[in-house]
Amino acid sequence: MNPELDQYREECRAWLNENARHCLLQDGMTLDEEIALARKWQALKADAGYAAITLPCEYGGAGKSELHKIVFSEEEMQHRVPRQYFIISLSNALPTFLHYGQSNELKCELGPKAVRGEQLWCQMFSEPGAGSDLAAVRTKAEKDGDDWIINGQKLWTSWAQIADWGVILTRTDPTVPKHKGLSYFFVNMKSPGIEVRTLKRFTGDQDLNEVFFNDVRIPDSQRLGEVNGGFMVAIHTLMMERYAVSSVNAPLDEIIELAKNTKVGGEPAIHDSAIRETIADTFIEQQGLRNIHRRAVQAISDGGSPGPEGAIRKLLMGESLLRAGKLAMDLLGAEGLRAGSYNRFAKSWLNAPVLRIAGGTDEVLKNTVAERILGLPQEMRPDKGKAFNELP
Numbered sequence: 421m422n423p424e425l426d427q428y429r430e431e432c433r434a435w436l437n438e439n440a441r442h443c444l445l446q447d448g449m450t451l452d453e454e455i456a457l458a459r460k461w462q463a464l465k466a467d468a469g470y471a472a473i474t475l476p477c478e479y480g481g482a483g484k485s486e487l488h489k490i491v492f493s494e495e496e497m498q499h500r501v502p503r504q505y506f507i508i509s510l511s512n513a514l515p516t517f518l519h520y521g522q523s524n525e526l527k528c529e530l531g532p533k534a535v536r537g538e539q540l541w542c543q544m545f546s547e548p549g550a551g552s553d554l555a556a557v558r559t560k561a562e563k564d565g566d567d568w569i570i571n572g573q574k575l576w577t578s579w580a581q582i583a584d585w586g587v588i589l590t591r592t593d594p595t596v597p598k599h600k601g602l603s604y605f606f607v608n609m610k611s612p613g614i615e616v617r618t619l620k621r622f623t624g625d626q627d628l629n630e631v632f633f634n635d636v637r638i639p640d641s642q643r644l645g646e647v648n649g650g651f652m653v654a655i656h657t658l659m660m661e662r663y664a665v666s667s668v669n670a671p672l673d674e675i676i677e678l679a680k681n682t683k684v685g686g687e688p689a690i691h692d693s694a695i696r697e698t699i700a701d702t703f704i705e706q707q708g709l710r711n712i713h714r715r716a717v718q719a720i721s722d723g724g725s726p727g728p729e730g731a732i733r734k735l736l737m738g739e740s741l742l743r744a745g746k747l748a749m750d751l752l753g754a755e756g757l758r759a760g761s762y763n764r765f766a767k768s769w770l771n772a773p774v775l776r777i778a779g780g781t782d783e784v785l786k787n788t789v790a791e792r793i794l795g796l797p798q799e800m801r802p803d804k805g806k807a808f809n810e811l812p
């Protein structure tokens with residue numbers, strides 16, 4: 421990248437080699453154990469300035485660039501530490517609160533607590549009828565004196581069950597077109613009237629929740645952005661992390677080992693040409709994905725933006741993960757499917773579809789590729805310009 425970032429990478433690597441081993445995830449850990457470990461890891465990183473690399477120092481961050489954050493993430497991914505718990509909290513929700521929050525005192529109080537992992541923020545955008553079409557949210561906030569009263573339901577909220585604070589997108593004016601009648605707030609998740617119900621995924625993971633709002637009263641000082649200007653704030657939240665470095669590549673080295681140690685027709689599976697072909701295809705895909713990643717990092721380094729090829733990367737990553745996971749499961753045979761046998765391959769295969777939904781579904785990404793890369797015409801928008809309460 422450049423000498424300063426190379427030096428930073430060396431520092432990160434040395435620090436991680438020294439510290440990550442104290443916080444490694446172990447197979448069979450309970451959710452509570454993992455969360456406790458994640459908080460410990462977060463506090464360790466905070467002490468060393470790695471917990472919220474791009475956030476301003478006064479709020480507990482390290483005040484460094486996006487590239488520094490990418491470098492640290494790339495190095496952190498090499499260790500099996502708990503990474504997922506604080507991503508939405510620190511990359512989406514907290515930065516939005518810090519950007520739009522009205523009280524600097526509160527920002528200085530809550531920022532460092534979230535950075536250290538003492539508190540966690542969740543993001544309440546999606547609803548039963550609003551996901552890809554975010555502007556369709558129905559949870560409403562109605563003005564009552566200086567307060568707002570929130571009623572409705574959010575869905576798929578990651579970590580709401582352990583969240584202390586959350587950001588929420590609500591409808592404040594249904595008489596105007598859908599993007600123009602939304603407002604954005606932050607709420608204390610322990611407020612009276614909030615009920616969180618955890619959903620259990622088929623992998624056994626319990627990260628997702630339904631969140632119900634029954635006459636939840638919050639002061640206007642908890643509004644982030646203009647009344648009815650919430651859609652732009654939501655876009656800001658989603659763009660906050662310009663480029664997410666994620667470790668969702670299939671563990672090819674382990675799959676090769678598995679193929680060497682598994683017999684097919686009395687021969688090591690690695691001798692089977694079809695299996696070798698799948699391994700080679702996965703390897704080629706992973707190199708392609710790596711190059712797209714490098715190109716995005718180079719664009720940021722040159723002062724630009726990663727561009728829509730991020731959509732291609734995410735799309736291919738999901739497909740590649742699924743194919744490699746399927747090969748590993750085939751090699752494992754019945755053992756791979758045994759209920760409760762939580763080998764990493766089974767888990768990554770079962771989790772692959774999630775990657776194809778969260779953060780933009782495959783179909784929506786394909787629309788992005790079609791419109792922004794291939795220059796095809798935009799989708800038909802029959803609701804354009806119509807008041808939200810007049811839509812069928």
Ligand SMILES: Cc1cc2nc3c(=O)[nH]c(=O)nc-3n(C[C@H](O)[C@H](O)[C@H](O)COP(=O)(O)OP(=O)(O)OC[C@H]3O[C@@H](n4cnc5c(N)ncnc54)[C@H](O)[C@@H]3O)c2cc1C
Nearest residue numbers: 543544545546550551552553576577578777778781783784
């Ligand atoms: C693991 C996980 C964590 C999540 N965490 C959060 C969270 O913390 N906070 C939060 O607010 N949300 C969260 N979500 C929700 C996520 O943002 C939505 O699931 C996602 O935006 C898709 O919305 P949806 O589920 O309503 O599906 P829908 O938008 O209803 O889509 C249903 C199907 O229709 C297709 N489709 C939709 N629109 C189009 C179109 N225009 N063209 C072609 N096809 C289309 C989709 O591709 C999909 O196949 C999470 C989801 C997952 C899986």
